Amino acid sequence: MRVTITVNGRPQEADDVWEGESLLYVLRERMGLPGSKNACEQGECGSCTVRLDGVPVCSCLVAAGQAEGREVVTVEGLADYARHREDAHPGTGCAAGTCGTSLDAAQRWQAGPTGARSADSAELSPIQQAFIDAGAVQCGFCTPGLLVAADELLETRPSPSDQDIREALSGNLCRCTGYEKILDAVRLAAARQEEAVR
Amino acid sequence: MDFLRPASWEEALAAKAAHPTAVPIAGGTDVMVEINFDHRRPEYLLDLNRVGELAAWEVGQDTVRLGASVPYSAIMEHLRAELPGLALASHTVASPQIRNRGGVGGNLGTASPAGDAHPALLAAGAEVEAVSVRGTRMIPVDAFYTGVKRNALAPDELIRAVHVKKADGPQQYSKVGTRNAMVIAVCAFGIALHPETRTVRTGIGSAAPTPVRAKEAEEFLNAALEEGGFWENGRIITPSVAKRFAQLVAGACNPIDDVRGTAAYRRHAVGIMARRTLGWTWEQYRGTRRTLEGAA
Numbered sequence: 001m002r003v004t005i006t007v008n009g010r011p012q013e014a015d016d017v018w019e020g021e022s023l024l025y026v027l028r029e030r031m032g033l034p035g036s037k038n039a040c041e042q043g044e045c046g047s048c049t050v051r052l053d054g055v056p057v058c059s060c061l062v063a064a065g066q067a068e069g070r071e072v073v074t075v076e077g078l079a080d081y082a083r084h085r086e087d088a089h090p091g092t093g094c095a096a097g098t099c100g101t102s103l104d105a106a107q108r109w110q111a112g113p114t115g116a117r118s119a120d121s122a123e124l125s126p127i128q129q130a131f132i133d134a135g136a137v138q139c140g141f142c143t144p145g146l147l148v149a150a151d152e153l154l155e156t157r158p159s160p161s162d163q164d165i166r167e168a169l170s171g172n173l174c175r176c177t178g179y180e181k182i183l184d185a186v187r188l189a190a191a192r193q194e195e196a197v198r
Numbered sequence: 199m200d201f202l203r204p205a206s207w208e209e210a211l212a213a214k215a216a217h218p219t220a221v222p223i224a225g226g227t228d229v230m231v232e233i234n235f236d237h238r239r240p241e242y243l244l245d246l247n248r249v250g251e252l253a254a255w256e257v258g259q260d261t262v263r264l265g266a267s268v269p270y271s272a273i274m275e276h277l278r279a280e281l282p283g284l285a286l287a288s289h290t291v292a293s294p295q296i297r298n299r300g301g302v303g304g305n306l307g308t309a310s311p312a313g314d315a316h317p318a319l320l321a322a323g324a325e326v327e328a329v330s331v332r333g334t335r336m337i338p339v340d341a342f343y344t345g346v347k348r349n350a351l352a353p354d355e356l357i358r359a360v361h362v363k364k365a366d367g368p369q370q371y372s373k374v375g376t377r378n379a380m381v382i383a384v385c386a387f388g389i390a391l392h393p394e395t396r397t398v399r400t401g402i403g404s405a406a407p408t409p410v411r412a413k414e415a416e417e418f419l420n421a422a423l424e425e426g427g428f429w430e431n432g433r434i435i436t437p438s439v440a441k442r443f444a445q446l447v448a449g450a451c452n453p454i455d456d457v458r459g460t461a462a463y464r465r466h467a468v469g470i471m472a473r474r475t476l477g478w479t480w481e482q483y484r485g486t487r488r489t490l491e492g493a494a
Contacts, residue, residue: 001201018199019199019200019201019243020199020233020239020240020243022230022233022234041231041234041235042231042234042235043227043230043231043292043293043295043296044380046293046295049295055298056294056295056298057295057298057299058227058295058296058299060230060234061225061226061227061230061231061296061299062226062230062299063201063223063226063229063230063233063243063245065201065203065243065245066223066226066245066247068203149294149295167294167379168294170293170294170378170379170380171292171293171294171295171296171379171380172293
């Protein structure tokens with residue numbers, strides 16, 4: 001079947017999608033967006049976390065057909081999503097197609113220091129920068145899911161308590177045992193966000 | 199495999215009648231795991247995400263009509279006052295990502311003895327609204343679970359909603375697992391005090407082939423509370439009564455040894471949870487009584 005999904009603000013199509021296929025598989029294998037990671041395939045690890053109509057979900061547990069016509073934000077579009085958070089259409093792209101992240105740009109997206117990006121590729125989102133600054137990335141496999149989950153936390157709870165952070169990230173496993181620095185990174189992003197508001 | 203995508207409840211019922219083997223999928227947190235692991239290859243997947251009314255709830259006079267796919271996160275956020283036991287149980291479900299998708303309808307459909315919502319539904323009192331093109335029937339939740347991962351639904355029926363009695367007293371929920379998040383219950387226990395009817399109801403999870411109530415324990419406790427005038431005098435429950443209640447609850451278990459725990463451990467732990475949650479709810483009950491008396 002054909003599935004049409006708005007991914008990172010731009011409408012995307014995938015053909016010959018098997019009916020039992022997950023959204024994660026469509027993103028990774030059909031749209032060339034391997035940022036969302038495939039690990040447990042049973043919702044245990046959170047490394048495939050994306051936003052589905054704004055809500056963090058495990059994309060491995062969403063049937064591709066269920067995402068038809070809906071809006072998905074992946075880690076590749078997170079920087080752009082964060083930048084447009086205050087817009088009238090956060091994450092949804094605009095009619096002219098000038099907002100959002102194109103599939104091509106998303107496929108070529110790489111993490112790098114702020115300011116060193118070319119014009120058409122997004123800079124880092126505040127949460128991504130905080131992960132780098134706090135040394136919260138070790139092997140990096142769990143990082144995309146953590147970034148998407150942590151970014152949503154800071155969107156809904158700008159000044160989270162440690163308990164809030166632990167709760168929000170409880171569905172994301174890191175096997176390098178890097179949780180302390182991950183917590184540091186979220187605290188850092190929250191503190192910077194507070195400072196920016198002031 | 200065919201992907202059926204009804205746009206309305208009527209279309210969903212028609213699709214289920216036409217294809218009784220169709221597997222309903224809403225949050226996908228059970229169904230997709232089985233498909234991902236090749237444990238299940240349904241002929242038809244019936245996507246219920248487009249049926250908006252399933253994600254809505256109505257708070258009525260005596261019950262909450264909870265749409266089958268209202269996610270656990272919404273129950274935690276919006277129904278804590280009306281359904282405190284279920285809200286507590288919802289909070290123990292997996293992780294935020296799973297709670298954003300999964301709901302009570304799926305828990306009932308899967309009917310795993312370890313489903314987190316069941317003990318809370320049994321304790322509060324609930325009816326399952328099962329609907330087909332033939333009509334609607336209300337199934338008391340006690341009669342809904344018919345075996346390990348089996349329920350009372352007919353092949354052409356879908357769960358529209360579950361009608362849960364609004365709390366008329368304190369409720370508690372307790373679950374044993376290896377960590378706080380992402381845990382399938384080793385065993386679980388729900389309790390609800392119903393001061394209006396002077397009764398206590400219970401629910402046991404993951405310690406029998408189906409979720410069950412500890413009816414003998416309930417009857418014992420109801421009689422003991424009545425006899426001692428506890429509901430009126432608000433005294434601390436006699437330790438021997440609480441102990442006997444816990445023993446009878448443990449006795450209502452019919453657990454197995456498995457990877458998560460032994461039968462003996464489950465029986466023991468359920469007894470402990472029964473005694474503790476009875477203490478917690480009774481303290482709450484006494485507290486509200488005192489507040490009311492003080493105010494009057």
